[in-house]
Amino acid sequence: MKQRKGFGVLFFCILLCIAMVPVRAKAADPTVVAISAVYTGGTLEVGASIPKEKIEVTASYSDGTTVEVTEFAMSTERVLTDGANRVMIIYRGKVTEIYVYGKRPRSIYATYSGGMVSVGNKISTEDLTVYLQYTDYSTEEILDYRVVNPVISSVGSQKVQIVYNSMQTTVDVYGTQAKTVSMLTAVYEGEGAPQGYAVPEKNMYVTALYTDGTSERIYNYTMTPATVQNIGDNKMIVSFRGKSVEITVKGVELTAQSIEAVYKGSSVEVGDYVAAEDVTVTAFYSDGSKAVVKDFTFSSDRITMTGENTIIVNYGGQSATIKVTGIARSGASYSNAASFTVKNTQYSANVQVALPKRMQKDAIVGKSLKPDRVSRVISKVKAEVIDYIAFDILLTDELQDDVFPLTMRIDLPQKYKAKETNTYLYYTSNRKSVMARVALEPSADGVIEVTLFHTGTYILVNEKEIVEDDLPDPEDDYL
Numbered sequence: 001m002k003q004r005k006g007f008g009v010l011f012f013c014i015l016l017c018i019a020m021v022p023v024r025a026k027a028a029d030p031t032v033v034a035i036s037a038v039y040t041g042g043t044l045e046v047g048a049s050i051p052k053e054k055i056e057v058t059a060s061y062s063d064g065t066t067v068e069v070t071e072f073a074m075s076t077e078r079v080l081t082d083g084a085n086r087v088m089i090i091y092r093g094k095v096t097e098i099y100v101y102g103k104r105p106r107s108i109y110a111t112y113s114g115g116m117v118s119v120g121n122k123i124s125t126e127d128l129t130v131y132l133q134y135t136d137y138s139t140e141e142i143l144d145y146r147v148v149n150p151v152i153s154s155v156g157s158q159k160v161q162i163v164y165n166s167m168q169t170t171v172d173v174y175g176t177q178a179k180t181v182s183m184l185t186a187v188y189e190g191e192g193a194p195q196g197y198a199v200p201e202k203n204m205y206v207t208a209l210y211t212d213g214t215s216e217r218i219y220n221y222t223m224t225p226a227t228v229q230n231i232g233d234n235k236m237i238v239s240f241r242g243k244s245v246e247i248t249v250k251g252v253e254l255t256a257q258s259i260e261a262v263y264k265g266s267s268v269e270v271g272d273y274v275a276a277e278d279v280t281v282t283a284f285y286s287d288g289s290k291a292v293v294k295d296f297t298f299s300s301d302r303i304t305m306t307g308e309n310t311i312i313v314n315y316g317g318q319s320a321t322i323k324v325t326g327i328a329r330s331g332a333s334y335s336n337a338a339s340f341t342v343k344n345t346q347y348s349a350n351v352q353v354a355l356p357k358r359m360q361k362d363a364i365v366g367k368s369l370k371p372d373r374v375s376r377v378i379s380k381v382k383a384e385v386i387d388y389i390a391f392d393i394l395l396t397d398e399l400q401d402d403v404f405p406l407t408m409r410i411d412l413p414q415k416y417k418a419k420e421t422n423t424y425l426y427y428t429s430n431r432k433s434v435m436a437r438v439a440l441e442p443s444a445d446g447v448i449e450v451t452l453f454h455t456g457t458y459i460l461v462n463e464k465e466i467v468e469d470d471l472p473d474p475e476d477d478y479l
Helices: 002-020 371-378 398-403
Strands: 032-039 054-062 066-069 081-090 092-102 105-112 130-136 139-142 156-164 167-176 181-190 204-210 215-218 222-224 230-240 243-252 256-263 279-285 290-293 307-315 318-327 337-343 350-356 364-368 384-397 405-413 419-428 437-439 447-452 458-462
Touching: 002 405, 032 081, 032 092, 054 081, 054 092, 092 105, 105 156, 105 167, 130 156, 130 167, 130 181, 139 364, 181 230, 204 230, 215 364, 256 318, 279 307, 279 318, 337 384, 350 384, 371 384, 371 419, 384 398, 419 447
Parallel strands: none
Antiparallel strands: 032 054, 054 066, 081 092, 105 130, 130 139, 156 167, 181 204, 204 215, 222 230, 230 243, 256 279, 279 290, 307 318, 337 350, 350 405, 364 384, 384 458, 405 447, 419 437, 419 458
């Protein structure tokens, strides 16, 4: 009996201990305690977009795990200055920093590898090598420079000036006495010259034989006609210092065999468009040449989602893609806005329509309507209308209707700001029936903001405020 009693006491103590052990709460989801970031890209030119894919961001969690993340924010997406640019990286309330180094073009310099040139001839760009030097002392060979005075004008050393943007440099070229030409020869060694263009100089070999037995390759020749006129054989006259020779040049259609597109802009808000000026397109042609082109098109240049958007660029039957990061809309920006004043016979309101930066401010126009033009549709408003201002929103180019939706801001006239009235904006596509009403109360400063989905007629209506005494008696509904 004592043993059974002792066992009972022991069992009771065990139960008591179990009851005293606190129940362990369900573990909470791990939280971000810190982030770190590394920039793996190189030095960028000031104004260039910082490539987000070159930033590796790692989040450390409260449970000891780490995860590489991509949905982070940056304090700036462009290089703002030469030297170190401090960029803050933000993710879930945690902040770290990286440094991206910027550079600016500081000067150009050139070397000339050709020989002496006679007076009246000009130097060949094949003998010039031009470099752009940056503030970080790196260099890059450039091709789109301009030679100011390539023709040799005097005997002896001559400084030939080379210009790139606002920078310039010179090379020394020695000029020799002009000689008498006894014979001129010309050969075009290209497979074909593009129709509508000048014959490429690099494939033209024009040689002057002088009376003293010497010779010289000529670059300052003239060609008649100046451009290739036809597909197929073209008879062309090459002339220099009174001598001429006829050559046959085969004209061909110049076609783009491939294109390369590079996006240099920053992130774009969803619903906005990629600006053409932020895209550089280089075309590679069938004659082996290449050129930066401006008349390219987009298959679709609208940003449709946050994160990476693939945009197709087209030119000359060829296509390439660029990647543009879409970000959530942060509200309308009126830095590029169509602005106009709408009015009736008594009052006027200032209107702004926020436009994508790729559009000109005159792409949207607003025209005030005579009040009687909408009197029929106004009669359908089920309220006491005190005053109204009707206006049309129109596109200068009707084919640009893919620009919608847009945001419109209206600065109300003083009459419409009265506390005892309500102000609404109605929309009608045909001036016969009210299609939609945006019921926005004027803000404290008397400005309303609405979303535009279509062109058409908009009517700003000032209505008497409905108070308790104005409400209809439900009994009046019955006979």
